Amino acid sequence: MITPSIYGCIEAGGTKFILGIVTDTREVLATLRIPTEAPSITIPAALAFFREGAIRHGPYAAFGIASFGPVDVDRRSPSWGHLIETPKVHWSNIDLAGPFAKAFDCPVGFDTDVNGAALAESLWGAAVGADIATYITVGTGVGGGAMVEGRPIHGQRHPEMGHFRPARHPHDTRFDGICAFHGACLEGLASGPAIIARWGASLSDLPADHEAHDIIAHYLAQLVIAQQALLSPRRIIFGGGVMDTSGLLQRVRDQAAILAADYFGVATIDYDALIVSPALGDQVGLMGALALAQRAR
Numbered sequence: 001m002i003t004p005s006i007y008g009c010i011e012a013g014g015t016k017f018i019l020g021i022v023t024d025t026r027e028v029l030a031t032l033r034i035p036t037e038a039p040s041i042t043i044p045a046a047l048a049f050f051r052e053g054a055i056r057h058g059p060y061a062a063f064g065i066a067s068f069g070p071v072d073v074d075r076r077s078p079s080w081g082h083l084i085e086t087p088k089v090h091w092s093n094i095d096l097a098g099p100f101a102k103a104f105d106c107p108v109g110f111d112t113d114v115n116g117a118a119l120a121e122s123l124w125g126a127a128v129g130a131d132i133a134t135y136i137t138v139g140t141g142v143g144g145g146a147m148v149e150g151r152p153i154h155g156q157r158h159p160e161m162g163h164f165r166p167a168r169h170p171h172d173t174r175f176d177g178i179c180a181f182h183g184a185c186l187e188g189l190a191s192g193p194a195i196i197a198r199w200g201a202s203l204s205d206l207p208a209d210h211e212a213h214d215i216i217a218h219y220l221a222q223l224v225i226a227q228q229a230l231l232s233p234r235r236i237i238f239g240g241g242v243m244d245t246s247g248l249l250q251r252v253r254d255q256a257a258i259l260a261a262d263y264f265g266v267a268t269i270d271y272d273a274l275i276v277s278p279a280l281g282d283q284v285g286l287m288g289a290l291a292l293a294q295r296a297r
């Protein structure tokens with residue numbers, strides 16, 4: 001009997017790490033969710049989980065880490081696999097990939113959480129067959145990754161789609177935005193904490209007729225239009241906790257179609273097919289890490 005390869009998979013988020021031991025055929029053998037505390041606590045806790053897993057399931061073929069950012073994804077850089085200057089306290093310049101490569105003596109695939117998600121959705125989910133696809137998460141922060149012809153985009157660093165500046169909604173001119181760097185960028189206006197900062201509740205807890213729904217959809221639709229203008233994706237996938245709000249995805253589709261102003265082939269584009277939820281659901285982060293691990297092997 002051939003033993004299937006197993007992979008150590010890490011979805012490293014700003015509030016939680018999701019750890020998984022996953023087979024080549026995407027079967028999750030073990031999983032654990034731990035809070036993101038200081039690196040000196042969280043990284044050893046993750047190492048302990050995977051050490052115990054190795055005793056039970058055998059050695060890992062590779063690790064995959066899909067991380068919150070910003071991160072260094074340049075393989076030629078001495079700080080590859082590290083977080084870069086991040087507003088997340090204690091995590092700037094932390095080596096995330098190194099401890100796992102060293103402890104388990106195997107290759108490590110490393111990328112942003114959203115690039116990992118875009119990769120997983122293009123392999124197994126909503127973007128199969130799409131030569132250009134993007135994945136956007138709207139949660140604690142706003143981020144976006146892009147797949148172009150089978151490869152996640154890196155370039156000088158990696159895309160930072162949450163930090164572009166949308167035009168202000170006419171009913172939302174008094175709020176300064178909460179981005180530590182830009183104030184009223186998309187993340188500063190439309191992330192979960194930005195919603196709570198101006199309306200005192202998460203979007204899903206506000207009444208369906210509250211103007212917050214249209215305001216947030218208006219900002220997210222501007223990212224759709226920007227992507228159509230700059231990248232021409234065939235699929236735009238919206239994940240993250242804020243997107244669990246009932247009706248939000250449809251509002252984004254409706255507003256994007258209006259903002260497109262009969263351009264981008266609006267007459268022929270099916271916005272219901274262009275703008276979708278992750279087909280991999282809650283597992284998209286872990287599957288992104290798996291895809292990165294398989295590529296690193």
Ligand code: ZN
Binds near residue numbers: 163164179
């Ligand atoms: Zn920003």
